[in-house]
Amino acid sequence: MHLDPGPGPFGPRDRRPVGRRSVLLAAGSAALLASAGCNPFGTSAKTTLTVTAAPAPPADQMLSLIATTKLHLLRLEAGLAADKSLAAKLTPLRDDRKAHLAALVKEYSRTAPGQKTANTATTGTVKLSPDVALIIPTVRTDAANAQGAFTDAMTSASRYRAVLLASIAACLATHRIALS
Amino acid sequence: MTSPTPTPPTGSGATSPAGGTVARTPALGTTAPGAPQGAAEKLTPESVKALQLATSAEQAALWAYDLVSAYSPADADAIAAIRSGHLARRDDTVGRLVRGKATAPAAAPWYSVQPVTDVRSARQLSVTIETDCANAWRAVIGSTDSAELRTAALAGLSDSAVWLTTLKIAAKTSPPTIPFPGGG
Numbered sequence: 001m002h003l004d005p006g007p008g009p010f011g012p013r014d015r016r017p018v019g020r021r022s023v024l025l026a027a028g029s030a031a032l033l034a035s036a037g038c039n040p041f042g043t044s045a046k047t048t049l050t051v052t053a054a055p056a057p058p059a060d061q062m063l064s065l066i067a068t069t070k071l072h073l074l075r076l077e078a079g080l081a082a083d084k085s086l087a088a089k090l091t092p093l094r095d096d097r098k099a100h101l102a103a104l105v106k107e108y109s110r111t112a113p114g115q116k117t118a119n120t121a122t123t124g125t126v127k128l129s130p131d132v133a134l135i136i137p138t139v140r141t142d143a144a145n146a147q148g149a150f151t152d153a154m155t156s157a158s159r160y161r162a163v164l165l166a167s168i169a170a171c172l173a174t175h176r177i178a179l180s
Numbered sequence: 181m182t183s184p185t186p187t188p189p190t191g192s193g194a195t196s197p198a199g200g201t202v203a204r205t206p207a208l209g210t211t212a213p214g215a216p217q218g219a220a221e222k223l224t225p226e227s228v229k230a231l232q233l234a235t236s237a238e239q240a241a242l243w244a245y246d247l248v249s250a251y252s253p254a255d256a257d258a259i260a261a262i263r264s265g266h267l268a269r270r271d272d273t274v275g276r277l278v279r280g281k282a283t284a285p286a287a288a289p290w291y292s293v294q295p296v297t298d299v300r301s302a303r304q305l306s307v308t309i310e311t312d313c314a315n316a317w318r319a320v321i322g323s324t325d326s327a328e329l330r331t332a333a334l335a336g337l338s339d340s341a342v343w344l345t346t347l348k349i350a351a352k353t354s355p356p357t358i359p360f361p362g363g364g
């Protein structure tokens with residue numbers, strides 16, 4: 001008895017062996033998918049999701065200048081409290097720095113109205129050296145450091161802000177003269 | 181009056197952009213020592229105008245300090261140093277304008293200033309001079325986005341503020357400083 005398999009559901013059976021090209025093509029495709037991070041045999045639960053976080057907003061240089069001004073204002077007030085004989089020399093400088101702080105906070109509030117991190121309040125106390133002879137050199141060094149900071153900030157600021165920062169830098173130059 | 185203004189002479193002369201009449205100044209067009217040579221700097225019309233005003237303020241300062249020194253012999257050394265500073269600044273500014281293909285204003289032969297009759301009025305004139313120069317240099321800073329020009333203008337602003345403080349300290353004026361030099 002001869003058994004004929006007959007035609008299959010898709011026509012006569014093709015007994016041709018799988019070609020080398022087909023094998024290489026399948027292997028190449030699998031490797032490509034694997035290198036791309038796709039697993040055709042995996043489930044959707046294993047898919048890697050890439051989430052791009054929003055960058056942090058750029059820091060406004062005004063905050064650093066405001067902080068510096070507050071610190072130096074505290075030091076001037078500490079110097080005044082430590083030695084009353086320095087009042088004639090330090091009081092005008094302290095008043096200048098107060099005016100600077102108010103102007104800086106106003107300018108910062110103008111450009112960042114939603115921010116509430118800047119204000120003119122100087123909280124805390126700063127201790128200077130107990131040697132009163134070091135008060136003037138300390139305050140003069142503060143003026144020099146602040147002058148450098150304001151000069152650097154002035155070069156890259158907007159025109160309106162640059163004018164303010166330059167004026168403060170020039171004032172700090174006069175403080176160094178007044179303290180010499 | 182807030183600033184020395186050029187006074188029209190009775191003789192001949194060229195008309196300055198400010199409306200006054202000016203004399204020929206041989207130093208104009210020269211480059212100050214230490215200034216960058218050769219490189220033509222691009223200047224915006226706004227910067228040119230501000231630099232021209234600063235040049236005029238420096239020229240007025242040079243003229244006025246001759247008058248101040250005559251009535252304030254006690255400050256002679258300080259005034260001589262300050263005048264030299266203004267001279268160098270004027271020449272540097274003129275050089276900057278020329279390199280930027282702009283016209284540098286010439287100096288007036290004299291300026292109409294407040295009466296100077298004694299040391300006090302002479303010192304008052306020096307306050308006016310330095311205030312005007314500081315205002316002019318502050319305006320230059322607000323006229324440009326160039327960091328180099330801003331830095332140069334800040335040097336002019338700071339120098340005027342420091343010289344004003346120096347003279348105030350010499351005159352025992354209190355306070356010797358102002359919070360916003362050039363602020364008007």
